[in-house]
Amino acid sequence: MKTHPLDRPIWSLLHGPQAALAVAHGTVCRIDPAYGPFAAAAPGHEAQLAALLTSAEDEIWLLEAEEQAPPPGTRVLRTAPLLQMIADGPLEAAAIDPELALMTEADAPDMIALALETQPGPWRAHTHRYGPFYGLREEGRLIAMAGERMRPAPGFAELSGVCTAPGRQGRGLAGRMIRRVLAGFIAEGQIPFLHSYAYNAHAIRLYESLGFRARHALVVTVLGRAE
16 A cells, blocks of 8 residues: 655655755665754664664654664664644745845854754754744844755655744744745645644644645654663
8 A cells, every 4th residue: 555755754755855954775775964853764664763873862863653662772762742733735835035135155153052942853963954944033143944854755845944043932923934934835835734743732823724635634753772
């Protein structure tokens, strides 16, 4: 039975449009750690995942329908339920918000700082290079951003990295950022999707108000080397 590319998004992206980002290929695969910690295994080959861990501090993130048992030589560091959402209905492109700037390499340090402060998901040195990110500054400080990450198959693009600095929430900034990213997806003919922590009810309500619906329940399992 053929699966949908979004059912196993990490496996799909590393065997599809973003295969060039993989540093391990074959029955187990892993994205370049500078972009993120994501990895996946072909069914029945999970034991090979241990070989992807490069040090005692390293970790890999698996996004699957169920929590993954740790293969020999690994241990589960943490798990979390995710909700995969998709905007596959009619979307109307909003007018381009002139205050939101396209981020560049010069913005990377501030993007990392904001991501570490707000924890929208895994963020590494090159995460901003997945695709366009947009941000808003006030008095020189980056206070909000959003962009794209996974492209698991032609026609699908993931909204990611949505975050607002503490003390700046409640002003609709996240919605503005999301609409700007969606405008780019709509212009390209991409179907937007995203992953939210399932317990983040506030974010899920916002995504629903912008045209997203729940598609699939997933679990992220974070593995490290066994002690």
